[in-house]
Amino acid sequence: MARNQQQNEKMREDRIKQIQAEALHQFANKGLFATKIRDIAEGVGMAQGLIYHYYKSKEDIYVELIKNALDKMNAAVLMLKETPLPPHEKISMAIKQMLYTIETSEDFTQTCRLIAQATNSTAIPEDAKKLIEEKRDLPYQELAKIIAAGQKEGTITAGDPKELALVFWTSLNGLAIYKATRREHTSMPDPGILINIFLKE
């Protein structure tokens, strides 16, 4: 009996993961409003009504995805923060890593697109707005700290750390979104171009 309950629990979780994966794909490509519950259900291969066995509403799916996306992004930044490297190497590693991930991981570019869409729309669920408000600043803040530390060591270009962090994040984000819409036709620029913005000589 306990075994069965565990199995059921696992099946349920698998289903939820399927729905999430399909919904991320659809939302990233079409946005919240153009994506229909039917699209998600068909993508997963289940009846339209069955979605409501797992989620209360379309908005609920969306909010959960937004939360996951922001958390994933922030976790990556905190990981970078904890990495035992000098600041300027953190920066160049982060740039290389992100460009590589943009190039190779569709899931990552979709996550970027989801966040970008949500950030740029006022027509998203109230809960999603709150999450964004709460969580979106962390990358800028952490980047700014790393940059300031590097400037103290004399390895990173002079300039307002916050402004440099802003350029860092918006540039890479812009590239991720660009890439997402031309997957086959384009490759990312040489990391050196971006690294030059931040590192001395």
Add this chain to the structure above:
Amino acid sequence: MARNQQQNEKMREDRIKQIQAEALHQFANKGLFATKIRDIAEGVGMAQGLIYHYYKSKEDIYVELIKNALDKMNAAVLMLKETPLPPHEKISMAIKQMLYTIETSEDFTQTCRLIAQATNSTAIPEDAKKLIEEKRDLPYQELAKIIAAGQKEGTITAGDPKELALVFWTSLNGLAIYKATRREHTSMPDPGILINIFLKE
């Protein structure tokens, strides 16, 4: 009689301009699907049904705005191309100009947002897709040419001109969109940060 016809024609054009201005505002903030015809009509101060005296459908308004937005962007790039300045000064002028315009013109940031949304969604009208396909590459191409010319003169950093153009355009675009969502709280970075990417020493 001819006078009256002219007056009527002008009134009609004014109405259309009102609708366009309101629609740009709404679409930029909420996207195509979350914007309701009623919202636009209310914004202009007319009855919902009256919109259809001026446009056949919501999609038609959207497609027209997309066209205008892309044309405006491309016209600015072609203007830059024709400016009688050496390449490296074109680049630094363009950066300064764009950062200033982002900071001061809400219409410009809305135009950027509209294009960004449309570019990043597969759920837009077929006609809008065609326009984007046709027109969106021009800035990258012209920038790349200017950069290549500057490299020949030895005033612009080495590197693949196309990649540099990509960084140029995605960075500024990313900043415009960032700014749009935090209008009061943020200012643009020092142009020098971006200029340093492109100019030698």
Add this chain to the structure above:
DNA sequence: GTCTATATCCAGATAGAC
């Protein structure tokens, strides 16, 4: 040109059988 009223459609969400 402008409005009100309405036809029509579509999608989110629910009910209930299996």
Add this chain to the structure above:
DNA sequence: GTCTATCTGGATATAGAC
């Protein structure tokens, strides 16, 4: 858990009076 059928609301677009 899963499906089919359906209720319901809301939005586009049209019709027709003023």
